[in-house]
Amino acid sequence: MKRVYVNENRCLGCHLCEYWCAFANSGEDSITKAFKLNKEAMPRINVEDDGEIHFAVQCRHCNDTPCVKACITGALSVDTEGLVTIDTERCVGCYTCVLTCPYGCIVIDEKNGGKTVTKCELCVKNAGGEPWCVKECINGAIVFEDRGVSI
Amino acid sequence: MNYVIIGNSAAGIGCVQGIRDKDKTGKITIISDEPYFTYSRPLISYWLKNAVTDENMKYRDRDFYDVNNVNTILGKRAVKIDTAAKKVILDDNSEVPYDKLLVGTGSKPFVPSAPGLDETGYFTFMKYDDAKAIKQAVKPGAKVLIVGAGLIGLKAAEALHEYTENITVIDLADRILSSILDADAASIMQKHIESKGVKFFLGTSVNNFAGKVAHLKNGETCDFDILIMAVGVRPNTELIKEAGGEVNRGIVTEKTQAVKSLTDIYAAGDCTESFDSSVGENKILAILPNAFLQGEIAGKNMSGQEFMYVNAIPQNAIGFFGLHIITAGSYSAEDAYEVADGDNYKKLFINKDKLAGFILMGKYVSKAGIYTSLIKEKIPLSDIDFNLIKDNPGLAAFSRGRRDKKLAEFH
Numbered sequence: 254m255k256r257v258y259v260n261e262n263r264c265l266g267c268h269l270c271e272y273w274c275a276f277a278n279s280g281e282d283s284i285t286k287a288f289k290l291n292k293e294a295m296p297r298i299n300v301e302d303d304g305e306i307h308f309a310v311q312c313r314h315c316n317d318t319p320c321v322k323a324c325i326t327g328a329l330s331v332d333t334e335g336l337v338t339i340d341t342e343r344c345v346g347c348y349t350c351v352l353t354c355p356y357g358c359i360v361i362d363e364k365n366g367g368k369t370v371t372k373c374e375l376c377v378k379n380a381g382g383e384p385w386c387v388k389e390c391i392n393g394a395i396v397f398e399d400r401g402v403s404i
Numbered sequence: 405m406n407y408v409i410i411g412n413s414a415a416g417i418g419c420v421q422g423i424r425d426k427d428k429t430g431k432i433t434i435i436s437d438e439p440y441f442t443y444s445r446p447l448i449s450y451w452l453k454n455a456v457t458d459e460n461m462k463y464r465d466r467d468f469y470d471v472n473n474v475n476t477i478l479g480k481r482a483v484k485i486d487t488a489a490k491k492v493i494l495d496d497n498s499e500v501p502y503d504k505l506l507v508g509t510g511s512k513p514f515v516p517s518a519p520g521l522d523e524t525g526y527f528t529f530m531k532y533d534d535a536k537a538i539k540q541a542v543k544p545g546a547k548v549l550i551v552g553a554g555l556i557g558l559k560a561a562e563a564l565h566e567y568t569e570n571i572t573v574i575d576l577a578d579r580i581l582s583s584i585l586d587a588d589a590a591s592i593m594q595k596h597i598e599s600k601g602v603k604f605f606l607g608t609s610v611n612n613f614a615g616k617v618a619h620l621k622n623g624e625t626c627d628f629d630i631l632i633m634a635v636g637v638r639p640n641t642e643l644i645k646e647a648g649g650e651v652n653r654g655i656v657t658e659k660t661q662a663v664k665s666l667t668d669i670y671a672a673g674d675c676t677e678s679f680d681s682s683v684g685e686n687k688i689l690a691i692l693p694n695a696f697l698q699g700e701i702a703g704k705n706m707s708g709q710e711f712m713y714v715n716a717i718p719q720n721a722i723g724f725f726g727l728h729i730i731t732a733g734s735y736s737a738e739d740a741y742e743v744a745d746g747d748n749y750k751k752l753f754i755n756k757d758k759l760a761g762f763i764l765m766g767k768y769v770s771k772a773g774i775y776t777s778l779i780k781e782k783i784p785l786s787d788i789d790f791n792l793i794k795d796n797p798g799l800a801a802f803s804r805g806r807r808d809k810k811l812a813e814f815h
Contacts, residue, residue, distance in 0.1 A: 258812050258813075259811040261807070303800040310798075322693060325693075347446070347721055348728055349721040351770070351771070351772050352721040352772050355776065355777035356773070357773055
């Protein structure tokens with residue numbers, strides 16, 4: 254399965270991926286609307302900055318899926334390809350997945366007061382196709398590739 | 405191959421998934437004394453406060469048994485394992501033969517005896533049926549007394565707060581949540597819960613019950629309509645003990661989850677002891693993720709794969725009235741880093757250049773898993789930028805090589 258990988262040398266730390274991620278998951282048809290009208294828009298990707306170091310992190314869709322195995326409700330699941338998604342209707346916001354994810358990639362949904370969590374779903378539930386963070390990265394710092402054996 | 409699983413919760417479901425990883429055709433039978441489709445035990449408090457529907461109590465999708473080709477025997481209790489004949493005997497005297505057996509019998513409430521308790525009547529709070537019984541009994545504004553200020557008692561308090569603000573919790577310990585919080589964190593959480601109207605009597609216990617009145621050892625009295633006993637739990641080890649398997653406080657297993665001193669019998673979940681790698685000793689780690697993982701490992705080994713369950717640590721993620729806690733590992737350490745402001749609290753416990761454990765509350769729970777990975781992977785703190793990570797859990801604190809492994813490689 255294709256996953257998002259980070260090319261740290263190319264990351265400028267512009268944080269544009271965070272904006273495009275929030276837009277892609279906002280349900281709005283323009284980025285202006287997403288930020289002007291929809292106060293719920295929030296990214297599932299996070300750019301870490303430390304001095305000259307910059308890189309974007311989101312769910313690795315890792316082979317081990319500790320978040321799925323730890324989920325107390327069954328809200329998190331993994332499909333046969335390895336895509337990890339969340340059914341927010343079944344999430345009770347216990348944060349066991351936050352405790353478990355070694356990459357810090359489960360995002361507490363502050364826009365609903367932390368009642369649920371959210372995460373990168375590789376844009377399969379929204380506009381589809383290539384993840385928006387990859388599509389809009391201006392320097393090729395995030396790529397969408399198949400680098401591993403399929404599970 | 406004929407697999408039989410006693411228990412229909414996280415360990416049992418993990419076992420099914422572990423078996424089906426490779427064995428797509430073997431016969432699987434789940435036996436449970438509860439008559440329900442697999443449901444999530446930790447959700448009973450959410451269900452009681454009407455935050456989760458019956459449908460969403462289900463731990464797996466509706467078609468889980470069909471997709472995984474699982475037979476179920478629900479509403480019947482396994483009363484004996486006949487190891488010689490390799491069969492499980494149920495409470496209606498029917499027999500279920502097995503080639504490989506998983507015991508995932510969980511735990512039961514521990515209710516200490518107190519004069520007048522049985523006459524007074526009480527609820528426990530572990531199962532769906534417990535929550536249903538309480539929901540039926542509780543009337544708006546009812547006076548509720550909860551004995552036990554641990555995870556179960558306080559989750560019951562939070563749920564019942566939907567019905568009444570008249571809730572009193574008592575505990576023998578001098579602080580709430582004594583199994584997962586230190587004194588400072590417990591004090592913050594106690595004040596938060598008290599701000600919702602819940603009253604506490606700590607450092608005391610019930611001397612006796614007289615009708616609907618509890619007389620406490622500290623001289624106080626407390627009257628109630630609903631009494632919930634939530635002092636603690638005990639593992640259900642009887643089946644294994646009677647079958648001749650090794651049992652300490654919980655069932656003792658190999659790292660494959662095979663029960664010591666028995667053949668073709670495995671155990672997983674709250675009924676077992678786990679090796680706590682954060683302190684290097686066997687403990688009962690009665691938490692759902694542990695049960696699932698043990699069950700999965702058991703299932704893989706039962707179906708001929710070879711896997712070991714290692715790296716278990718105590719860990720909890722839980723919230724009360726909107727204030728969240730995430731904790732992990734051990735708090736006995738030579739050094740600690742602490743930050744506190746308002747309801748937000750962070751304490752990192754450091755031992756011999758390793759993170760031993762942590763307590764995070766409020767806004768500090770974000771990205772907690774980064775700290776969990778430091779404990780589980782036993783990463784030397786001198787290998788990372790600890791000054792950065794102690795305030796900003798993230799991958800920036802790791803070496804470039806380690807970070808590339810995490811972010812630029814498939815794993």
